[in-house]
Amino acid sequence: MTENVKQAIQDEYPEDFAWCYGCGRMNKEGHHFRTGWDGEETVTYYQPESEHTAIPGFVYGGLIASLIDCHGTGSASLALHRKNGFEPGSGEEPPRFVTASLHVDFKKPTPQDTVLKAVGRVEEIHPKKFKVAVEVFAGDAVCATGEVVAVVMPASFAK
Amino acid sequence: MTENVKQAIQDEYPEDFAWCYGCGRMNKEGHHFRTGWDGEETVTYYQPESEHTAIPGFVYGGLIASLIDCHGTGSASLALHRKNGFEPGSGEEPPRFVTASLHVDFKKPTPQDTVLKAVGRVEEIHPKKFKVAVEVFAGDAVCATGEVVAVVMPASFAK
Numbered sequence: 378m379t380e381n382v383k384q385a386i387q388d389e390y391p392e393d394f395a396w397c398y399g400c401g402r403m404n405k406e407g408h409h410f411r412t413g414w415d416g417e418e419t420v421t422y423y424q425p426e427s428e429h430t431a432i433p434g435f436v437y438g439g440l441i442a443s444l445i446d447c448h449g450t451g452s453a454s455l456a457l458h459r460k461n462g463f464e465p466g467s468g469e470e471p472p473r474f475v476t477a478s479l480h481v482d483f484k485k486p487t488p489q490d491t492v493l494k495a496v497g498r499v500e501e502i503h504p505k506k507f508k509v510a511v512e513v514f515a516g517d518a519v520c521a522t523g524e525v526v527a528v529v530m531p532a533s534f535a536k
Numbered sequence: 537m538t539e540n541v542k543q544a545i546q547d548e549y550p551e552d553f554a555w556c557y558g559c560g561r562m563n564k565e566g567h568h569f570r571t572g573w574d575g576e577e578t579v580t581y582y583q584p585e586s587e588h589t590a591i592p593g594f595v596y597g598g599l600i601a602s603l604i605d606c607h608g609t610g611s612a613s614l615a616l617h618r619k620n621g622f623e624p625g626s627g628e629e630p631p632r633f634v635t636a637s638l639h640v641d642f643k644k645p646t647p648q649d650t651v652l653k654a655v656g657r658v659e660e661i662h663p664k665k666f667k668v669a670v671e672v673f674a675g676d677a678v679c680a681t682g683e684v685v686a687v688v689m690p691a692s693f694a695k
């Protein structure tokens with residue numbers, strides 16, 4: 378499987394905010410998670426590296442938590458960007474979010490050799506605060522579910 | 537600050553279960569989190585690497601989630617080991633846990649240049665299920681709090 382996101386919100390973050398270890402395109406060591414729309418849902422694909430093990434053959438939970446975290450902030454950014462009238466690729470700078478809280482329920486061991494697919498449903502709970510419900514699939518199996526509360530990045534971060 | 541854990545539970549996991557990207561001593565690419573007792577609390581120290589950024593100068597949330605996750609399973613292992621009459625260093629093989637759920641509340645931006653200290657308080661909620669409340673400090677500031685529910689690793693993992 379070589380699923381791919383064509384228009385990812387992270388491709389359009391300003392360079393100063395593109396250094397996230399999870400989803401920053403400028404961070405050479407990072408995971409480069411890329412999040413886009415799939416209809417009304419959001420999606421991120423990721424093939425874990427061989428070192429991302431919990432026990433041999435299964436994916437490290439912290440990597441799954443990282444995927445859910447960045448998928449959540451990316452999904453919130455997509456949703457507010459759409460609310461503002463824009464889609465990735467439009468050339469408008471998207472809003473940037475930070476994570477207020479992250480919850481993960483690990484449902485079953487996640488196989489190492491499979492592309493993971495995070496699927497999100499975004500709900501606005503305040504004009505600057507979005508909740509994203511996430512399911513992480515390995516093939517047809519939901520291996521983890523999660524919830525991210527993301528808030529618009531405070532101006533104080535942008536010094 | 538060069539705080540260190542002298543007797544870590546992860547030092548005594550059997551080799552087959554020491555490959556965790558977060559806390560496995562055999563995983564050359566991993567974080568090598570090490571968790572030990574500090575009185576009745578548990579503690580893990582970690583200096584984030586330069587690439588573990590959220591935005592430049594601040595630590596990536598997924599790294600903090602990973603620290604809380606492994607600190608939680610390590611703390612649960614310490615607690616059940618102690619209940620069974622053993623301390624790290626005794627030579628007895630400790631019980632191994634997996635994460636059922638992970639919750640993180642990000643309280644404030646976490647500075648990149650400071651050793652992080654995760655502190656845990658462990659509560660048994662079932663003979664095979666432990667809840668660990670975690671605070672992550674950078675210096676004197678609590679940057680994140682979390683909760684891990686950890687369960688004894690099912691025998692089916694040990695094939």
